Amino acid sequence: MAKVLDIRILGDDILRKKLQEVDPKDPFLKDFIPDLIHTMYIRDGVGLAANQVGVDKRIVVIDPHTADEEKEQNPIVMLNPKILERDGKQIGDEGCISVPYIFAPVVRDKKIVYEYTDLEGKTITKETEGYEAVIIQHELDHLDGIVFTDRLAPLAKLKLKTKLSQMESTAVDGVNIRKD
Numbered sequence: 001m002a003k004v005l006d007i008r009i010l011g012d013d014i015l016r017k018k019l020q021e022v023d024p025k026d027p028f029l030k031d032f033i034p035d036l037i038h039t040m041y042i043r044d045g046v047g048l049a050a051n052q053v054g055v056d057k058r059i060v061v062i063d064p065h066t067a068d069e070e071k072e073q074n075p076i077v078m079l080n081p082k083i084l085e086r087d088g089k090q091i092g093d094e095g096c097i098s099v100p101y102i103f104a105p106v107v108r109d110k111k112i113v114y115e116y117t118d119l120e121g122k123t124i125t126k127e128t129e130g131y132e133a134v135i136i137q138h139e140l141d142h143l144d145g146i147v148f149t150d151r152l153a154p155l156a157k158l159k160l161k162t163k164l165s166q167m168e169s170t171a172v173d174g175v176n177i178r179k180d
């Protein structure tokens with residue numbers, strides 16, 4: 001049975017870390033990947049990065065279709081992902097389970113070409129745009145210690161300043177403060 005992992009909240013140092021490359025043969029992945037996927041679904045996320053559950057490895061899981069209940073779950077696990085090409089701009093509201101209760105608009109690249117290693121060790125290259133491209137950019141930022149609120153326009157950032165600094169000062173490392 002997959003476990004629900006504790007979510008790290010803004011203010012936790014691991015969310016600010018540039019994470020380590022991961023080996024697809026790492027035995028740690030066997031239990032961790034199902035737990036990461038399970039946690040993403042339990043928390044109603046469309047993506048989750050390893051440091052959001054306290055793990056210092058470049059791993060992301062996404063499922064852009066979870067908002068649509070008609071579709072089956074189809075998680076995509078990416079090891080050491082990177083964006084190779086970017087084109088155009090788009091803006092949309094984002095939220096993050098590590099930054100609870102805050103939603104704000106972020107400018108992202110519209111179309112991206114990206115590459116990752118899958119669990120079999122194969123290199124996969126794909127192109128996507130729109131909502132899926134936003135999710136990938138948001139999650140890949142986590143791997144470099146960036147959260148979406150870092151990317152807000154100055155005025156939006158100013159408006160959220162108090163809330164964010166309160167969150168950062170009350171977050172306790174390793175403890176999930178959002179019990180719901």
Ligand SMILES: [Zn+2]
Nearest residue numbers: 095096097098
């Ligand atoms: Zn996030």
